[in-house]
Amino acid sequence: MRRHYITLALIVLLLALVIWLNLPGPGISIGSFYRSMQPVLGLDLRGGVQVLLEADLPESTTIDPQAMEDARQILENRTNALGVAENQFQVAGERRIVGEFPGLSDPERIISVIRETGLLEFVDLGDTPIPDGTVIKTDFGQTGQDVSPTPTPQTDSTTSGTEDPTSKIWHTIMTGKELKSVGVSTDGKGGYEINFVLTTNGAQIFKDYTTNNVNKHLAIVLDKKIISAPRIESPIPDGQGRITGQFTYDSANALAIQMRYGALPIPFKVVESRVIGPTLGEDSLKKSLQAGYIGFAIVILFMAIYYRLPGIMANLSIGVYALIALALFKLIPVTLTLPGIAGFLLSTGSALDANILIFERFKEEIRSGRTFFQALDLAWKRALPSIRDSNIATLITCIILYWFGSQFGATIVKGFAFTLALGIGISLFCALVVTRTLLYVLVDQMKPQAKHLKWFGLVE
């Protein structure tokens, strides 16, 4: 019996933890782990844009997964410039990428960003160091002239210091098409650097330029935005250069990817776009929450009226279930969508089913003349296989659906499967541990007699 009181204490502790997690606050940070603990709403509940891109290559072409991952990264970097928070791209299956932009309503802006050419340029900045990320103008592609290693008069580097760097037209020495390969290596000081090799033609241009411009700045520019503007330390005769700076492996790699594929490694076309207006989203959220509350209230009443004391214990247990689920949704974090909420409600159904199975069994055992404790033990023992097997069967279905959702960027199916699986996990814990412990403690405290049978939903 002692064991049940210890479990009860642990449950109370867990409850305190999840309540604390659910309280509005600044978020949690443990070391490098941080969660804002704000519920994340999906596009269908808050409005936004979703686009599905497909590799614009013949069906028979096999696509390198690394190229897909690189494309995803490039797209994410590009759309970050739109200033949208929480935008994300995910690779879905072998040839698709799904992008989501909560809060946006104009898919054309995103599509135009995706359509960018991804032009990589090496630009002569002369003596002016311009911060990374600055958008500049260059002479490449503006007047239709080809690149040349000789600076044109109006971009003479000696006069650049007095001008606004964003309005001046800078000279492009060469473009990304002269790059042969790009790699990342360690710089011997614990950091990372980017190495690149130029084509024969590019090597010649680079040699001439660097020889004449030692100590000046050379910008690497992607789509007219400066990625990095290193200073030329010495002439580079062999067409092999390196970019040093305060790089971590990830940032060096990201830059290498951008240089390697100024353009996307794979051409993409938009095969699906969805815009959900903010009013529709808000409407759905409000209504689904309302339905959830009222549904919960009715179920709680039913359980208490029909099953009496055990029903009330089950209600407490369902309350614990809801609190744990909410905390986990925020902690993981789970993006809540309408189907996700449906999955959660369905798992609440499973949680109730587990309790009902046990209580019906409990009544049967009491009717066949067992004592309260015997009946409790037997009810759990005998209901367990059906609860276990039925829930495992549902979990198997969830796993397959999750896989299906991931393959297609069908985020709604994925969301449904995930919340259902998570809910089933929690509901099993609540029915098998929480309700059981509460009921044991109740019976132990109350020491029920035959006259108490009606408190257990049984007629004498």
Added chain:
Amino acid sequence: MLDILGKRYVFFGISLLLIVPGLIVMAIFGLPLSIDFKGGTLLEIQFASGNLPSTDQILSVYNDLGLTDAQVTTTSNGVMIIRSSFMSDELRSTVVNELEKKVNDQITVRRFDSVGPTIGREVAGRAAIAVGAAAIAVIIYITFAFRGIPNAFRYGVCAVIAMLHDVLVVISLVSIGGQLFGWQVDALFLTALLSVIGFSVQDKVVVFDRIRENSMIYRKLDFEKLANHSIVQTLQRSINTQLMTVEYMLLALALFGGVTLREFAVILLVGLFMGTYSSIFIAAPTLVIWENGEWRRWFHRKNQAAA
């Protein structure tokens, strides 16, 4: 004791009555597939002034843009839904502006979905594969979980047969709903169908579990009696669980105002009810039929079987 299994052919008849009309409707008119599955564009708009333009006005804008297959639906709360074929990126950006110019009103875009023609077909195909894969996985799992009793494999197969029954009822429902109320088979429908499948399998296992348990206790008992006894024992639980889950969905139905969500709720309501119904009236009877090898008699002694 309540004799449920004895009337099994009556229940099969009821199920046929539920399924066949819908399937006939489907055979004639096809499934009302939404753009999610067949590709196309859906634009749902609201007008600032509250005055809805005429359907012809909208159609002429679409025609001018070269979209001749547009269909306009007006819902009760002043929302217009326009469906047309898949639009190019350029068209997509101009169509709302053109509409605004034409009707001289400010438009709020509630929803604007555009799905390429190949992608939709592929999603439908893969969804069928996913359901198939889930069915096989369930058969394997149930066979494993019931390995202690004879013919464990049958339990898995019967669970899946009953689950497919539920799927058919839902498909039949949506076919009829598609003709009567303009329902659509969309991504939300798929979610509802998946819920029905999940719940259905879970419910079958609960009823089968009781048969599993009783077959250990009453080893000598005739299988039909044993199965019937097990169903009756779990009946209270089935009713209560069902009552509550359905109760939930009824509420969702009453409260979710929107047309699309109402459809979702009705499908769940019927589907989840079927999940419980088929455990008792389809899954268990199928087991008994298999046990008795009854199909051998179906054609030879038709008269007695019908009587």
